[in-house]
Amino acid sequence: MKSCKTFIFSAFCIFFLSCNKNKIEESKPDSQTKNSIESKKKEIAESFDEFNKRFHSDSIFQVSRVDFPIEGKHVSGFEQYNWSRKNWQFQAVPVAEKTEIGEYEHSLVKTDTLVTEKFWIPNSGFEVERQFKLIKNKWFLIYYSDINL
Known part of the structure; x- marks a missing residue:
């Protein structure tokens, strides 16, 4: 009788633990779900061309x-x-990549986060000179900076 109770108790414990384990496993997001959540958190960077x-x-x-107070000045x-x-x-x-104004020199340096x-x-x-930054x-x-002496 004692071994029967022990067997039933052991079977109950195994059943209970396996059910809880499944619930814990179900509550954990898998890597695909986790990546999907993280990618939603990351917004897509605004296109510089559209912004421009x-x-x-x-x-x-x-x-x-314009990120006031802005660096640079008017002279x-x-x-x-x-x-x-x-x-x-x-x-x-x-x-612009190129300018049609002949008398001016022009330079443009673009990275993913600074123009x-x-x-x-x-x-x-x-x-x-002007600088645009991705923030x-x-x-x-x-x-x-607009200098005309």
Whole structure:
């Protein structure tokens, strides 16, 4: 009788533990589910080309994507100031691989997270530089220097 009770108790324990193990296994996400959850958390980075078009055509969008207080400044003759929302001037010329303006020198350096564009006229005191940075998968203008002496 004692061995029968022990057998029933042992069988019950094995059954109980195997049921709990299945519940634990079911509650654990498999690697495919885990990867799917992680990929949903990671937003897709905004396309610079799409951002560039919208930034230079929509003034409200542009101001929302300038990371004020912005580095760089405006210098024109004796007038000089740092950029703020109040004195910001709409930028209508999009970033381009090449420029058609013959008198200006132009350089463009693009990476996955930073775009730097410069225009200048050698020996003239004119130089414009702007930098766009990918921040939390969205592009922002982080630097704008407009110097015209």
